[in-house]
Amino acid sequence: MFATSDIGGKLWRIGVWAVVGFFLLNLAGIIASVVVDSLGTSWFGTWLPDGFTTHWYSDAWSGFQLGGVLQVTLEVAGAVILGSAILGVPAAYALARREFPGKKLVMLLFVLPLIIPPFTYGIPLASVLYQFGLGGTLTGVILANLMPSVPFVIFILVPFIEQIDPRVEAAARVFGAGTWDLFRRVMVPLLMPGILAALVLVLVRTIGLFELTFLTAGPDNQTLVVALYYSVFAAGIRATQSIDSMAVIYMVTSLICLIVALRFVDPTQIVGRAKKAEAH
Amino acid sequence: MDTIPLIAPATPDRDSLKRRLERAGFDAITLLLLPAVLFVVVLFVYPALYGFWLSLHPMNGGGWLANYIAFFSDPYVYGTIITTLELAVPVTLVNLALSVPIALRVRHMRHQRLLTTLLVIPVTLGTVLTAQGMLNYFGPLGWFNRVLMSLHLIHMPVRLVHNFTGVFLSQIIGGFPFCFMLVLSYVTGIDPSLENAAAMLGARAAQRFRHIILPLLAAGLAITFCLAFVQAFSVFPSAVLVGAPSGPTRVIAIAAFHAAYEEYDYSMGSAIAIIMGFVQIIVVALVMWISSLFYRGPAGGGKG
């Protein structure tokens, strides 16, 4: 940034970028080794596998009942998206537009599930779900995943709604729009970009959320990431390549969602928003 | 209303209550909050309280504190707190220490978004996939060891998985991007003209960092530490998959899981979960208290 830099400054800069480079290189290595292994015939003690094949994918598909797992994952994700939209969007609107006593308390209520790691409250949550006979059911898995998603949607949407000029709503009222009309014809179209962004991020999170599904799912309603965990956990029962091909399927699914998400939102912004929200 | 009622409304109390509520901010729109609040109360607050209640009703009888007494009398169990702290504190510190200088450089970069996108990938992939990749990549026959051996830096493969190092590395791979993004957002919140002003007054890079950047960043770093720490403290999948879950990386989450799902003692499992949350709260409170000794306020240089 400044006019000149001495050797110390240059070395420091090189050092910083070397750390970043080393990190990214190893990250690439980790991902590439999974992909390469999933395509290899057999790989043991050499730089690359002996040959390449795609049969591990068909193996994984039948061996892990991946079709069923994917179906559960999509069902859970879809239900969570729908649920968090229905519960989260109106709540975010209310929080963005109204001041009322106890607002800070409500904010705290919504922020806690986001900053407390799932494993900390997962076991009590699972015991409650089992208490009501929902443990191990698809409904239970959906409810568990919905839990952190609702506050997540709220905290993404509140700043988004706040930046929409409230006079737009006032104008609509002047032209005779009722509350429902206002919401449907004015607010929803204005909010659509924010809602979409929030929901795509919910999709990414739900696909990646391990702990809550792990603690609440039964054998028939595991999502992809939990199925992957069990197959890695029970390594040795199946060929590594088979596990890796499943990992690749998981990776591709979540990367597609991530790319879609990044088209809508800037990750640093989300963090910044969440940070602001916590400051309330 | 096109007529003015000459007689007072028939239900003055109800009407005035509604109006009073509206004046306080509780109108129809505020009520839109209700479903979400109920949902979080039912699925977060209630379970937390229920878990607490459950933990005080031990499955195998004994007093209401029996679970906690059992926890703190078995070194194999209460040792998990130490193990987890030994893992989570250094991991969080390393992640923070890496994040700050990198964020300070990256804020001047034009293609920030490319880097942040690359760094979101491990967050998206999650710990389970990272663990599986690490088993391949850092394994004794993996690329990492092969490269080091062919560079003659080592003669025998280094053990990087199925031990403490494995969990440590996986926590850095998963935790660093999270830390970095948070720190970057705090760093970009500092008005760059403050650093320029310090430079114009003769402060060298190290002095600018110590006198300007660090005090302004302190509150943000404390929050980042807390958020990253609670994540690291509740580590589970990587401690099982790339660690040594019965020994050196038997973290508290494993103990909780073991009690609840392998011994079917939800009461004990909840007790451990509550202890876990309690330790997190203590550390967070401690860090926030330390950071409160520093300046807290806007990091802008303009009108405050």
Place this chain on the structure above:
Amino acid sequence: MTISAKNFRELRLDHMRRDFGGMNALRDITLTIKRGEFIALLGPSGCGKSTALNCLAGLLPLSGGSIWLDDTRIDHLKPEERGFGMVFQNYALFPHMSLRKNIGFGLKMQKRPQAEIDAKVEEALALVRLSKQADKLPGQISGGQQQRVAIARAIVVEPPLVLMDEPLSNLDAKLRLEMRAEIRRIHNMIGCSTIYVTHDQDEALSLADRIVVLRDGQMRQVGTPQELYARPAHADVAEFMGYRNILKAEAETEQNGRLTMRLGGAKLEGFAVEPGHGREVIAALRPEDLTPANDGPIAAAVVSAEYRGRDFYGLARTQEGLDLWFRSELSVQPGEQLRLGAPAERVLVYAGAAA
């Protein structure tokens, strides 16, 4: 102990250049600034004036040329090694330090003894009249006070040169006038050189010993406020200096610099400023110099007029559709037909577009 600028003779900019991604943000800036001089860098936004200041400060590297303080070349030095003072547009006060600490920061970095720091800070606080607020944080004082702290912080290290980047642009009109006087007073008192960036010609005219007009990264004119006001060297400088009527005309005869021009159907007389103009010329004149007169050469109809306290300022349009800004001591009404004229010595003639 008093705050006074370090001794030096002059600061020299020698063909200073700065490129931004292939664009010349700053071209060929050559200027000598004497000790104690107050220089204003004046120009519209995007003219490169802030770039020039940042290059001087060392916050931006030069792409070419050099900067000399007496016989020492300083353009390769880092900002912290140059020892200049700078007042930022947003003040850039350290929000976590009291005013006292803000002002003392530079001295602390120089590792001066604490007793000296305390004495100098006290003096600087008195100089900007903020002794009572010394222990407040910047967030707790008003914009004008923050501005004064920023100045005190810059001068307390006794820099040979103080750089000011539009320091008054965040203040309201009344405060701006007060601070203008304050800045000039402090400058005279400590005897440093000041380079002051602004887009406000009034500020530049009232503060500076010399004004440098920048446009598109080039120096267009350097001169005293009087020179710039009375005889801008180029049509664009004239326009910037308040010559609101910039009229295309055709030169007819010229004698000793006195020119007769054809402006549509009218004849206008003026003096050539730029030598070597062709037939196409530009006549520049201030609204206050164009007034109704019975023998005025230009016939126009009033379009609008506004009362400015002592006189009226208005817009009139000729039959050819040419718009003219004029001043009138008497009330004029829209639609009224007028004859307008200006003294020849107030009509400045520049080379036209083709030149």
